Amino acid sequence: MVTAAPVVEATGITKQFGSTVALRDAAIRIDQGQTHALVGRNGAGKSTLVSILTGLQPPDAGEVRFGGEPAPRLADRDAWRQRVACVYQKSTIIPELTVAENLFLNRHDHGRGGLINWKTVHSRARELLDTWSVDVDVRTPARELDVEQRQFVEIARALSFGARFIILDEPTAQLDAAAINRLFARINDLQRQGVTFLFISHHLQEIYGICDMVTVFRDAQHILTAAVDELPRAELVGAMTGEAAAEVGGDRRGPSADAVDVLKVDDMSLPGAYDDVSFRIRAGEIVGLAGAASSGRIEIAETVVGLRAAASGTVEIAGTRPRPGSVPAALKAGVGFVPQDRHHQGLVPEMSIADNGTLTIPERLGPSGFIDGRRRDHFATTMIENLAIKTPGPELPVSGLSGGNQQKVVMARALANDPDLLVLINPTAGVDVRSKEFLLGKVEEIAESGTGVLIASDELDDLRLCDRVLVVFQGRVVGETARGWHDHQLVAAMEGVDLDVR
Numbered sequence: 222m223v224t225a226a227p228v229v230e231a232t233g234i235t236k237q238f239g240s241t242v243a244l245r246d247a248a249i250r251i252d253q254g255q256t257h258a259l260v261g262r263n264g265a266g267k268s269t270l271v272s273i274l275t276g277l278q279p280p281d282a283g284e285v286r287f288g289g290e291p292a293p294r295l296a297d298r299d300a301w302r303q304r305v306a307c308v309y310q311k312s313t314i315i316p317e318l319t320v321a322e323n324l325f326l327n328r329h330d331h332g333r334g335g336l337i338n339w340k341t342v343h344s345r346a347r348e349l350l351d352t353w354s355v356d357v358d359v360r361t362p363a364r365e366l367d368v369e370q371r372q373f374v375e376i377a378r379a380l381s382f383g384a385r386f387i388i389l390d391e392p393t394a395q396l397d398a399a400a401i402n403r404l405f406a407r408i409n410d411l412q413r414q415g416v417t418f419l420f421i422s423h424h425l426q427e428i429y430g431i432c433d434m435v436t437v438f439r440d441a442q443h444i445l446t447a448a449v450d451e452l453p454r455a456e457l458v459g460a461m462t463g464e465a466a467a468e469v470g471g472d473r474r475g476p477s478a479d480a481v482d483v484l485k486v487d488d489m490s491l492p493g494a495y496d497d498v499s500f501r502i503r504a505g506e507i508v509g510l511a512g513a514a515s516s517g518r519i520e521i522a523e524t525v526v527g528l529r530a531a532a533s534g535t536v537e538i539a540g541t542r543p544r545p546g547s548v549p550a551a552l553k554a555g556v557g558f559v560p561q562d563r564h565h566q567g568l569v570p571e572m573s574i575a576d577n578g579t580l581t582i583p584e585r586l587g588p589s590g591f592i593d594g595r596r597r598d599h600f601a602t603t604m605i606e607n608l609a610i611k612t613p614g615p616e617l618p619v620s621g622l623s624g625g626n627q628q629k630v631v632m633a634r635a636l637a638n639d640p641d642l643l644v645l646i647n648p649t650a651g652v653d654v655r656s657k658e659f660l661l662g663k664v665e666e667i668a669e670s671g672t673g674v675l676i677a678s679d680e681l682d683d684l685r686l687c688d689r690v691l692v693v694f695q696g697r698v699v700g701e702t703a704r705g706w707h708d709h710q711l712v713a714a715m716e717g718v719d720l721d722v723r
Contacts (some may be wrong), residue, residue: 226289227252228386228417229274229305234283236269243269244280245441251386251434256408256418258428258449261438262461262679262712267421270438271388274419276301287386299382306379307388312371316364321346323363324378353377354410369400373407380416387411388419391515393427405431423513425457425716437461454718455709462681462708474669475688476505482537483555483641483673484525489534494520495696498534502642502673507664509684510677511702511715512693519561519646521693522677526558526644527551539641552581557640557672559631561647567631568619575601575615578633604633609659625656632660636667643667646677661686679715681708 227250236244244266251257261267272278274285276295285292293300314323324346346359355373357366366374372392379387389408393401408418408431420432428435429449437444437460444460480503489498495517502508512518523529525536530546543550551558560566568577575597579586586600587593601615608629612622619630628648635643645664649657665686668674676683684690692700692714700714 225253227286228255229285229287231270231274231280231285232283234270234273234280234285236266236273236278236280242441244273246283247438247441247443248283249436249443250446251417251419254412254415254417255433256412256420256431258420258422258432258435259438260422260425260428260435260457260461261444264440265438265461266441267438271307271390271419271421274388275305275307302379302382302384304384305386305388306375306382306384307390308372308375308379308392310391312368312375314363314366314371314374316362318363319359320350320357320361320363320366320374321359323374324349324359324381349377349381350374353380354407369396369403372404376407376411385415386417386419388421390421391423392420393422393424401427423515423716425454425713425718428457429454439463454713458709458713458716458718462712476503480504480506480671483539484675485535485537486521486525487535487537489521489524489531489536491520491524491529491531494529495693498698500691500698502675504641504671504673505668506689507668507674507676507687509687509690510675510693511679511684511690511711513679513715516693516715517696518677518679518693522644522646522675525551525642525675526556528560552638555638555641557635557638557643559628559635559643559645559648561650561677563627563631568627570620571618573601573616574605574610574612574619574622574630577619577630578604578615579637581634582637600637604637608633608663623656625652625659628652628656628660632663640672642673642675644675644677645683647680647683648676648678649680649683657682681711684711 230250232248234244234247247266247270249259249270259267259270273280276292279295287304293304315326318326321343325342343359350357350359353376355377357370357374363371376387392404396404412418420428422428432449434446435449435452435457436446437457439461482501483504484502487499490496498521500508510518510521520529524531527543527546527548527550535542536545538551538554538556541554543554578601579597583592586597598615605612605615610626610629610633612626619627622630643664648664649660652660661683664674676687678684688704690702690706690711691698692702694715694717702711702714
């Protein structure tokens with residue numbers, strides 16, 4: 222009996238960016254007609270593998286084969302489109318064009334004089350969508366499609382090139398439960414017609430609902446591949462997190478028994494992001510918001526600091542209810558804030574360390590809105606010493622600092638107004654190990670001084686400091702975990718997995 226060649230097989234894949242190893246001797250094999258899951262924590266190497274499987278970049282070592290044949294040359298984009306397509310979480314549909322124009326972009330039928338034959342284009346588009354059971358009017362402007370319709374149009378477009386291997390990157394992130402069920406039904410239909418899927422998701426319960434096989438990556442390496450119905454959920458989570466299951470939490474004293482609330486969130490909702498969220502943080506307490514990227518944890522934290530305005534509910538900071546959706550009001554109420562992306566939200570690159578670190582406290586630097594340079598630099602020098610920022614002086618532009626030192630400047634600014642509440646989103650993202658340890662140690666020190674801390678993160682190291690962790694899943698706080706959790710327990714809760722279900 223001759224065994225059919227896999228739809229795609231990658232072996233010995235290694236990819237390095239500078240000193241960072243994104244993939245190390247990684248491998249994956251996906252057979253005809255499967256829906257094959259690829260899972261792993263952030264930084265596991267999933268995105269790098271997808272870019273190699275779609276021909277966007279070459280591996281440093283290793284080989285990719287489609288149907289047993291070597292992958293095309295990177296420059297031969299048509300050949301890649303005939304073999305593989307990726308439907309990304311962020312749509313590649315052009316909003317200003319119609320559905321038909323998106324389906325056959327740069328492939329329009331031309332009539333006499335080189336003019337586009339729109340009648341033929343629309344006819345071909347309707348035929349294509351009918352073939353794959355996509356119920357969308359081909360003349361509709363793409364901007365009028367909902368997320369679900371855009372995904373189906375992108376899948377149909379990929380299939381029109383001849384590809385029968387589709388990568389779905391977080392396809393359910395922006396879908397409600399009914400739309401997810403419809404997506405899964407379409408995947409099953411297409412699977413029966415010979416289409417193969419690689420399904421990437423942070424929601425492990427979806428893996429058990431739709432996938433045949435699952436591959437786990439961790440720390441840039443392939444860990445296991447197994448049939449989904451033969452892999453207990455606890456083992457899947459264990460493969461993602463490693464063997465670490467020791468209790469965490471250290472010997473931090475935590476808030477005093479009579480500590481007052483510095484943050485009160487009551488019945489807060491924002492459609493499409495989170496719903497009916499309520500919690501408290503006391504002075505000196507560190508509370509985590511744990512969840513996957515699309516869970517709503519980031520939006521909750523951004524609402525607390527005024528970057529977003531909730532549709533309903535209230536936020537009270539140190540006894541004050543700041544105006545919703547106002548960062549200045551939140552700062553005045555006593556918030557310090559480290560945003561999730563220091564490059565786009567946290568720093569002005571060509572401004573000095575001194576200017577970046579004091580942006581939130583101009584009133585302390587001089588009278589009537591005028592800044593006293595000596596007072597600013599004195600404040601910045603103290604900040605540099607307290608945060609151990611490696612720099613020749615406060616006048617250096619922050620663009621000249623390493624990532625870890627840039628993050629320290631963002632932290633310094635968050636602390637500049639002596640906040641009652643410090644809100645941190647992914648506070649150690651993109652920093653080296655020593656900077657991470659320093660920053661988390663500083664957070665612990667700040668809490669010991671009586672400041673309440675909210676950490677919104679999916680990184681376990683960020684959450685180890687917390688006195689308790691609130692788990693956010695699909696926009697709701699679904700659980701609370703006290704200090705002493707195990708890695709696999711928290712990850713399972715974040716992914717919506719019940720470890721007691723096989």
